[in-house]
Amino acid sequence: MRLMISGGGTGGHIYPALALIDALKAHDPQAEVLYVGTHRGLESRIVPERGIDFKTIKIQGFKRSLSLQNVKTVWLFLKSVGTARKYIKAFKPDVVVGTGGYVSGAVVFAASQMHIPTVIHEQNSVVGVTNKFLSHFVDKIGISFESARSQFPAKKVVMTGNPRAQQVANIEKTAALKGLGLQDDQPTALIFGGSRGAARINQATVAAISELNQRPYQTLFVTGQVHYDKIKNGLGQTPLAPNVKIVPYIKNMPAILPEIETILGRAGATSIAEITALGIPSILVPSPYVTNDHQTKNAQSLVDAGAAQLVKEADLTAATLLTALDSLMLHADARQTMAKHAKQLGMPDAADQLLNVLEAAINR
Ligand SMILES: CC(=O)N[C@H]1[C@@H](OP(=O)(O)OP(=O)(O)OC[C@H]2O[C@@H](n3ccc(=O)[nH]c3=O)[C@H](O)[C@@H]2O)O[C@H](CO)[C@@H](O)[C@@H]1O
Numbered sequence: 493m494r495l496m497i498s499g500g501g502t503g504g505h506i507y508p509a510l511a512l513i514d515a516l517k518a519h520d521p522q523a524e525v526l527y528v529g530t531h532r533g534l535e536s537r538i539v540p541e542r543g544i545d546f547k548t549i550k551i552q553g554f555k556r557s558l559s560l561q562n563v564k565t566v567w568l569f570l571k572s573v574g575t576a577r578k579y580i581k582a583f584k585p586d587v588v589v590g591t592g593g594y595v596s597g598a599v600v601f602a603a604s605q606m607h608i609p610t611v612i613h614e615q616n617s618v619v620g621v622t623n624k625f626l627s628h629f630v631d632k633i634g635i636s637f638e639s640a641r642s643q644f645p646a647k648k649v650v651m652t653g654n655p656r657a658q659q660v661a662n663i664e665k666t667a668a669l670k671g672l673g674l675q676d677d678q679p680t681a682l683i684f685g686g687s688r689g690a691a692r693i694n695q696a697t698v699a700a701i702s703e704l705n706q707r708p709y710q711t712l713f714v715t716g717q718v719h720y721d722k723i724k725n726g727l728g729q730t731p732l733a734p735n736v737k738i739v740p741y742i743k744n745m746p747a748i749l750p751e752i753e754t755i756l757g758r759a760g761a762t763s764i765a766e767i768t769a770l771g772i773p774s775i776l777v778p779s780p781y782v783t784n785d786h787q788t789k790n791a792q793s794l795v796d797a798g799a800a801q802l803v804k805e806a807d808l809t810a811a812t813l814l815t816a817l818d819s820l821m822l823h824a825d826a827r828q829t830m831a832k833h834a835k836q837l838g839m840p841d842a843a844d845q846l847l848n849v850l851e852a853a854i855n856r
Contacts, residue, residue, distance in 0.1 A: 493850070494524045496583055498599035499591030499613075500533040503687025504762040508615055509591040510542060511655035515843030516850075526583045528576065528599045534687060541743075549575050551594050569598060576602035587611060587850050590626060597622040604629035609853040613846060615654050615761035617793065618786035619643040631853040634846045636761060636839075637793065652846040653839025654765030660746045661769040661840035668747040672712065674737050679753040680710040681821050684742075686758040686779070689716010692805050693757065693777055694723055699810035705733035709753070709821045713738045753827060754820045756813065759791035759802075765842070767800070771835030773827045774800045775816040777808055799834035 495516060499505035509527065516523045529535035531548040539546045549572045552565050576599045580588070588603035590596030590612045604610045610630040614623050617637035627633055627644045634652035635641060641649050667676040674680060685693040697704075697713050704711045713736065715723045720740035732738065742748055749770055757763060759776040767774050776794065778787035794800035803816055820827050839845070 493520055493854075494584060494586045495589065495850070496526045496528065496580065496585035496587075496599070496603070497589045497591065498528040498593075498596040500529040500535045500593035500595040502593070502760075503534055503538075504615060504760045505592040505596070506533075506535045506538055506687075507656045507659075507762050508613060508654050508765075509589070510539070510544075511657075511659035511843050512589065512591075512613075512846055513544060514659055515655060515847055519847065524583075526579065526585070528579060528595065530595050533593065533595070547579055549595055549598055551598055553594050572598035573602045573605075577606065580606055580608060587854050589613065589850065590623070590630075591615070592620050592622055594622055597625060600626050601629060609850075609856060611846075611850055611853045613652070613655070614640050614644075615765070616640065616786050617761070617789045618784045620783070631856050632849045634849050636765060636842070637790070639789070639793075650845070650849050650852075652849060653842030654762055655843035655846050656762050657765040657769035657839050658841055658843035660749055660766045661838070663746045663750055665750045666747055667751075668744070669710075669712070669751045672737055672739065672748075674710050674712060674735075676751065678710045678735065679821060680712055680751060681754045681756060681817055682712045682714070682748070682752045683756045684714035684758075685716055685777075686760045686763065687716075689714070689719045690758055690777070690779065691719065692808055694719050696808045696810050696813045698723060698726060700813050701727065701730055701732070701736065703810070703814055704736050705731070707735065707818075707821070710735045711737070711817075712748070712752075714742055715740055717741045754817065756817060759787040759794075761786075761790055764790050764794065765839070768794070768834050768838035769840050769842075771831040771838065773820050773830035773834065775803055775820070776800050777803050777805055780805050794834065794837065797833050797837055799830060799837055 499509040551572045587609045590600035611632045613634040617639045633648045636654040670676045756775040759778040776791040778791045
């Protein structure tokens with residue numbers, strides 16, 4: 493298969509694309525893949541590092557209010573559709589897949605206009621702007637939450653789950669925590685605010701550090717690349733005990749996750765797919781800054797199933813963070829129950845399901 497794939501901006505759109513590529517290569521080692529992203533998004537760092545062919549397009553998002561910037565946005569969109577057409581002509585894909593973010597809008601739209609089979613994947617319970625637009629043009633749509641179905645043309649939709657779930661579900665423990673300077677036989681909590689870090693979660697964690705230093709469990713605190721220096725400087729003279737580790741970013745999250753007992757983090761859709769695929773107890777702090785408050789809806793679907801706790805960002809302080817973490821990290825039985833409920837929601841064959849959808853689009 494010749495797969496052209498595009499998804500950009502944040503990890504939540506990029507990692508599902510990479511997981512789909514992994515699954516495709518496992519089934520078809522001869523498969524050829526071209527990834528199209530922007531030069532500014534996280535993808536420009538992550539994708540080439542994996543040895544995947546990567547090309548870029550210049551694009552920007554729409555402002556919600558009327559503005560001159562929007563004229564520039566439309567102009568850039570039309571120009572980027574032109575660039576995408578050139579890439580498509582040269583690469584000759586059998587199928588073009590979009591996993592969200594503005595860049596995938598231009599690439600998948602161009603492919604549909606050229607009558608190439610097209611598929612989009614939606615990770616969220618509330619459909620993103622780009623996928624909503626593309627849904628009118630594509631052949632098939634893979635979704636990860638049932639609640640997304642009614643927001644798309646019904647005939648095109650297939651419940652696949654999020655391909656990243658399959659990638660994390662199939663990794664053996666490798667003592668990866670040891671590689672980060674932690675013990676591999678201690679219960680460990682992972683704190684991170686999505687792929688880019690979250691200021692409020694970082695603040696609360698910093699304020700809780702001296703308590704975390706004394707807990708009978710380990711804490712791995714991932715700040716997000718752009719926040720790291722500020723946090724390190726802010727901590728000043730506060731000592732870090734050996735059971736607390738602070739890092740800017742985790743490159744190989746699938747290796748770390750099987751060694752984690754509890755996650756405290758955002759409720760991004762791809763994080764949730766990982767949490768449920770592995771059955772990891774979690775405390776979710778939905779970002780209030782996303783479209784239609786979709787992270788709260790993502791999180792609520794787990795809470796309703798007894799698979800997670802929800803703490804509103806406005807209520808997150810050092811004290812509430814510690815109470816929530818302790819309620820799971822100091823109580824193995826509570827963790828076990830939550831883990832069981834989380835795993836029941838998991839879709840560990842999601843990448844294969846999405847590959848079937850690609851085949852169906854090719855054979856339309
Ligand atoms: C602020 C924002 O717009 N957030 C959106 C974005 O979140 P965001 O990009 O944060 O996406 P998710 O939480 O869904 O996924 C984050 C991904 O990054 C990985 N990771 C994270 C930290 C790290 O150090 N290393 C690492 O590999 C996680 O394992 C996961 O695979 O896309 C999601 C999926 O469309 C949406 O649901 C979120 O609402």
